[in-house]
Amino acid sequence: MNRVFNFSAGPSMLPVPVLEKAASELLCYGDSGMSVMEMSHRSPDYEAIIADAEKMLRELMQIPENYKILFLQGGASTQFSAVPMNLIARTGKADYVVSGQFSGKAFKEAQKMGYDVKCVATTKDDNFDHVPALTRDMFREDAAYVHICYNNTIYGTKYPEIPDTGDIPLVADMSSCILSEPVDVSRFGVIYAGAQKNVAPAGVTIVIVREDLLEYADPKMPTMLEWKIMAENDSMYNTPPTYTIYMAKLVFEYLLSIGGLTAMKAQNEKKAAILYNYLDSQSYYIAPVKKESRSLMNVTFVTGDADLDKKFASEAAKNGMKNLKGHRSVGGMRASIYNAMPIAGVEKLVEFMKDFAANNPKA
Amino acid sequence: MNRVFNFSAGPSMLPVPVLEKAASELLCYGDSGMSVMEMSHRSPDYEAIIADAEKMLRELMQIPENYKILFLQGGASTQFSAVPMNLIARTGKADYVVSGQFSGKAFKEAQKMGYDVKCVATTKDDNFDHVPALTRDMFREDAAYVHICYNNTIYGTKYPEIPDTGDIPLVADMSSCILSEPVDVSRFGVIYAGAQKNVAPAGVTIVIVREDLLEYADPKMPTMLEWKIMAENDSMYNTPPTYTIYMAKLVFEYLLSIGGLTAMKAQNEKKAAILYNYLDSQSYYIAPVKKESRSLMNVTFVTGDADLDKKFASEAAKNGMKNLKGHRSVGGMRASIYNAMPIAGVEKLVEFMKDFAANNPKA
Numbered sequence: 001m002n003r004v005f006n007f008s009a010g011p012s013m014l015p016v017p018v019l020e021k022a023a024s025e026l027l028c029y030g031d032s033g034m035s036v037m038e039m040s041h042r043s044p045d046y047e048a049i050i051a052d053a054e055k056m057l058r059e060l061m062q063i064p065e066n067y068k069i070l071f072l073q074g075g076a077s078t079q080f081s082a083v084p085m086n087l088i089a090r091t092g093k094a095d096y097v098v099s100g101q102f103s104g105k106a107f108k109e110a111q112k113m114g115y116d117v118k119c120v121a122t123t124k125d126d127n128f129d130h131v132p133a134l135t136r137d138m139f140r141e142d143a144a145y146v147h148i149c150y151n152n153t154i155y156g157t158k159y160p161e162i163p164d165t166g167d168i169p170l171v172a173d174m175s176s177c178i179l180s181e182p183v184d185v186s187r188f189g190v191i192y193a194g195a196q197k198n199v200a201p202a203g204v205t206i207v208i209v210r211e212d213l214l215e216y217a218d219p220k221m222p223t224m225l226e227w228k229i230m231a232e233n234d235s236m237y238n239t240p241p242t243y244t245i246y247m248a249k250l251v252f253e254y255l256l257s258i259g260g261l262t263a264m265k266a267q268n269e270k271k272a273a274i275l276y277n278y279l280d281s282q283s284y285y286i287a288p289v290k291k292e293s294r295s296l297m298n299v300t301f302v303t304g305d306a307d308l309d310k311k312f313a314s315e316a317a318k319n320g321m322k323n324l325k326g327h328r329s330v331g332g333m334r335a336s337i338y339n340a341m342p343i344a345g346v347e348k349l350v351e352f353m354k355d356f357a358a359n360n361p362k363a
Numbered sequence: 364m365n366r367v368f369n370f371s372a373g374p375s376m377l378p379v380p381v382l383e384k385a386a387s388e389l390l391c392y393g394d395s396g397m398s399v400m401e402m403s404h405r406s407p408d409y410e411a412i413i414a415d416a417e418k419m420l421r422e423l424m425q426i427p428e429n430y431k432i433l434f435l436q437g438g439a440s441t442q443f444s445a446v447p448m449n450l451i452a453r454t455g456k457a458d459y460v461v462s463g464q465f466s467g468k469a470f471k472e473a474q475k476m477g478y479d480v481k482c483v484a485t486t487k488d489d490n491f492d493h494v495p496a497l498t499r500d501m502f503r504e505d506a507a508y509v510h511i512c513y514n515n516t517i518y519g520t521k522y523p524e525i526p527d528t529g530d531i532p533l534v535a536d537m538s539s540c541i542l543s544e545p546v547d548v549s550r551f552g553v554i555y556a557g558a559q560k561n562v563a564p565a566g567v568t569i570v571i572v573r574e575d576l577l578e579y580a581d582p583k584m585p586t587m588l589e590w591k592i593m594a595e596n597d598s599m600y601n602t603p604p605t606y607t608i609y610m611a612k613l614v615f616e617y618l619l620s621i622g623g624l625t626a627m628k629a630q631n632e633k634k635a636a637i638l639y640n641y642l643d644s645q646s647y648y649i650a651p652v653k654k655e656s657r658s659l660m661n662v663t664f665v666t667g668d669a670d671l672d673k674k675f676a677s678e679a680a681k682n683g684m685k686n687l688k689g690h691r692s693v694g695g696m697r698a699s700i701y702n703a704m705p706i707a708g709v710e711k712l713v714e715f716m717k718d719f720a721a722n723n724p725k726a
Contacts, residue, residue: 011605019390040372222444243564
């Protein structure tokens with residue numbers, strides 16, 4: 001077995017101890033006589049697993065008691081529809097900030113569904129090289145919610161702080177930064193995240209929703225997308241993605257064992273600093289993102305020469321560092337350095353970047 | 364490791380060779396240097412996995428070329444909403460047959476969403492102890508589709524043959540019988556199934572849809588529920604449940620290796636016959652389902668005494684046969700004997716039934 005450093009934007013690396021534990025109990029979980037994959041979701045063994053997953057996530061993120069935690073399916077993209085269907089009836093309109101491709105998709109989805117939504121700020125004209133500066137007066141007083149994408153995977157940007165939306169519930173897609181550092185959940189109305197970056201394999205979506213926001217669902221909406229129904233049924237209105245939730249539980253357990261999100265933040269800042277400090281110290285690579293918007297999770301850079309970029313990703317892969325090619329809509333390189341990427345992976349990448357620059361002078 | 368016989372209605376048993384293979388490559392798939400759980404869904408390794416899954420399913424079920432195969436999320440319950448949103452615009456109305464709890468839920472969901480749907484037949488008054496006899500004249504000529512649940516997990520019933528709906532597309536929930544025997548896919552407009560009985564762990568939903576039926580989607584529906592969008596994107600409009608699809612692929616591969624659905628049908632008929640023949644040969648247990656509607660997958664029976672039923676399930680569990688308790692809405696016992704249940708499991712169950720009857724005379 002020769003594992004590589006996988007810089008994929010998602011699905012992405014999982015902690016090795018988690019994978020080892022999963023492999024060890026794949027055919028038989030404890031004394032249950034079966035794999036977790038084979039367990040009835042109504043069995044005591046499985047009910048303990050999902051209850052533990054919820055409890056551990058609540059502890060990790062310090063989620064207040066008046067927030068429900070849901071384990072759903074369909075990815076963040078399904079929440080692009082679910083958010084307006086569950087919330088917009090609060091006032092009838094909602095505001096969106098477009099800071100990249102996924103926040104743009106969320107906005108367009110709400111538009112497509114016929115809702116009264118407004119894009120109140122975007123950095124599209126700057127090719128999303130930073131997140132918009134947001135002030136409270138930019139939002140409509142009677143907006144049902146303000147929607148943001150907290151970390152923009154494709155561009156490598158992140159909000160430097162939680163935007164102030166006053167009394168308007170803030171809804172944040174945190175797919176690519178959840179669990180990367182502590183966050184004050186009480187500042188949000190809803191947080192949602194696809195699992196496949198920092199939580200688990202793809203196939204489960206976490207929704208954290210303030211209880212008072214469960215009362216506005218469109219009565220004609222698909223039942224499976226209705227947060228209140230899922231909250232009332234402890235995420236088991238139908239069969240949940242049982243094994244993927246079990247994998248999330250193993251990740252939560254692992255994160256708690258290594259010091260929780262405070263420890264994770266320190267490690268993530270260290271990893272990002274290794275890369276950003278190197279990028280700032282030289283001129284061969286260009287880091288397009290404005291410093292105040294830099295992501296801890298996704299670090300983008302280019303050589304300025306598309307052929308060299310291609311060669312970089314290809315040679316890195318041969319050296320055990322995979323998936324460094326930037327998103328197809330952006331080009332260049334992107335190093336996604338989620339929680340499970342070890343410091344050694346980032347150090348190896350920087351050494352490779354130095355060698356590559358030395359060996360491939362620009363014309 | 365001491366594996367039990369797991370008679371759960373779903374999630375349920377998976378073939379041991381499949382679990383062993385999954386365990387063996389959990390930390391590293393081939394020479395990829397990573398787990399399938401960690402693979403980008405856009406990587407060549409993963410694209411080969413999902414393409415193989417589709418190809419193998421097409422071969423197993425002999426799915427004609429003019430049908431698309433989709434790997435979606437949200438379970439059959441999400442399809443209860445997706446079916447009318449994708450299809451009803453064909454004519455504006457649809458007919459439903461209610462043969463149990465899930466077909467009833469499908470009907471109620473379409474009603475809740477405000478669609479013009481009609482229940483054309485139900486066996487509710489007989490406590491769903493058989494499926495309705497369906498003839499072509501029972502359906503509205505201008506129905507966009509007729510919806511049935513082909514095998515009723517809770518009650519243990521199944522259609523003895525494919526109902527004739529003439530030119531009206533037949534839509535079937537096959538969650539609890541897909542892959543149990545060959546079926547003439549060309550007789551259906553749409554087949555859908557949650558994976559957690561015969562296909563894979565919970566978390567992926569298979570939709571098989573005739574291409575000409577992709578043109579009727581409600582333009583305001585959630586994009587993620589739109590079959591056409593998913594078909595155009597090879598089920599990768601967003602990140603699919605990558606690992607669960609990989610597990611499905613391992614199951615398909617295994618089924619092909621042991622002779623496909625013809626072999627599976629022979630084995631399933633043998634298993635069911637062992638149980639039904641015993642049930643028909645004695646009077647201690649009562650099998651409530653009418654013979655012509657008996658399911659190959661879910662076998663229900665009662666002692667007629669709720670305390671004895673409870674004792675039965677409890678003692679069976681102590682003897683390595685778990686989850687024999689009937690559904691909470693029905694009571695009694697239910698032995699779900701899906702593809703992965705070995706003949707030895709059914710034989711052991713019948714031996715136990717005999718012993719239990721001998722040792723627990725009725726008052």
